Amino acid sequence: MATIKDVAKHAGVSTSTVSHVLNKTRFVSEEISQRVLAAVETLNYAPSALARSLKVNHTRTFGMLVTTSTNPFFGEVVKGVERRCYEQGYNLILCNTEGDLERMHSNLDTLLQKRVDGLLLMCSEVEGQAFDLFSRHQPVPTVVMDWGPMDFPSDKIQDNSHHGGYLATRHLIAKGHKKIGCLTGPLDKLSAQQRLSGFIQAMEESGLTINKNWIISGKFECEGGEKAFEELYSKGPLPSALFVCNDMMAMGVINTASKKGISVPDDISIVGYDDIKLAQYITPSLTTIHQPKHRLGQQAVDTLLDKIKTKRVSNQVIQLEPTLVERDSVKAVS
Structure with a gap:
């Protein structure tokens, strides 16, 4: 697999110049830019996401803990989360807790070791329990979604x-x-x-x-x-x-x-x-x-992005309002 040094050597430039061309962090002449891009294509070079994340201290990845259930409600919310992550250029690592507290902590350890930029919690089995999510790790920006632990200090998106x-x-x-x-x-x-x-x-x-x-x-x-x-x-x-x-x-x-x-x-x-x-x-x-399930997912991602961007310490609660949908299962009586 080609490295940035291989690209620099092939194009006859320094590795920093290759970096500036690819990341558009500094002006580089048209001629040199074309040489670098041609070398990238010839060598089939793909920048290392891991190396970049170590350098800029973020991975553009969110982790999500969700209760496994046959209820399609969860799948519809996750779909909203995934769509919004994709639109914002983020990857999503989804972990099912299976309703098990031990598995939840194991999944959480894995996500934090992977240095996710933020966490979305939608695991109701921890509701009402006093526990320290970050006992072995540095805290990361976190948003608790409906069906999550509402006693946990974080931003919250919930249904009324x-x-x-x-x-x-x-x-x-x-x-x-x-x-x-x-x-x-x-x-x-x-x-x-x-x-x-x-x-x-x-x-x-x-x-x-x-x-x-x-x-x-x-x-x-x-x-x-x-x-x-x-x-x-x-x-x-x-x-x-x-x-x-x-x-x-x-x-x-x-x-x-x-x-x-x-x-x-x-x-x-x-x-x-x-x-x-x-x-x-x-x-x-x-x-x-x-329940606006897609909007619940999208709002959770947007709230997490805002918390990361502004470095906001204070927590907020966003409440989404439900509406009635009339169909055929109710009969009027005199």
């Missing part, structure tokens, strides 16, 4: 989950429903807590009774929705409507209800949360709360 839960419940109330239940996610997750609090606010504002038998928690997966609905079904008469706190759970609910001969929305109406791409293609298509 309380308002989303409120919007979902208000929609069911506006459609005439009074007997409304809520299938939450795991209540050790901040997003699940906030969506439930939005549900409670909407019910209390409307003077509607909250039946505790109709509030059931489950995992944010299809299986979680299935098990939560089975538990709800075992407790007696069903509500006329459910706010299900994510779309994957809602799909599990619709499938399980169908197996029991319960029709959505004729027998029970459902509002989901996230607006994953699949939500519009199931039957019935799912009324849900839209």
Whole structure:
């Protein structure tokens, strides 16, 4: 593999001149520039990214820790991150934590040893835990994304989950429903807590009774929705409507209800949360709360770039607002 010294020798110039031509850091005559570029092409020279990163003290690489999940929500957010990194000339190293704290720390060690310029955290398994991310390394600029450890001191990009839960419940109330239940996610997750609090606010504002038998928690997966609905079904008469706190759970609910001969929305109406791409293609298509997933990813990268550029020490919280998407899973009642 050709080196910069080989290029300099072939072009009859110094290595510093080659560097100035390639990096455009100083004026070099047209004739010499052409000789250098011709030597680069002839020798098929490619500058060493590692050597350059050591010299300029940055790698133009971000690391991202994300919880592995079957939920397409994560994939849609990562797509937004990758697109924005590409647009800004950055590489992304993606590490799955598998929901495992030990693996998360191992991945973090690897990323910091590779001298990433910044970190994006989207691993909810560390939420609520007091831990020191940088116990063995120098801190690097970090942005915590929705589903990340919100107690960690860093910039944060998050969904207004309380308002989303409120919007979902208000929609069911506006459609005439009074007997409304809520299938939450795991209540050790901040997003699940906030969506439930939005549900409670909407019910209390409307003077509607909250039946505790109709509030059931489950995992944010299809299986979680299935098990939560089975538990709800075992407790007696069903509500006329459910706010299900994510779309994957809602799909599990619709499938399980169908197996029991319960029709959505004729027998029970459902509002989901996230607006994953699949939500519009199931039957019935799912009324849900839209999270701007691509914008969440893009905003996280932009915030990280700003923190690096300005060397800002202070931390900020950016909250993205959800919106309601009406489809076919909610029936109006008199």
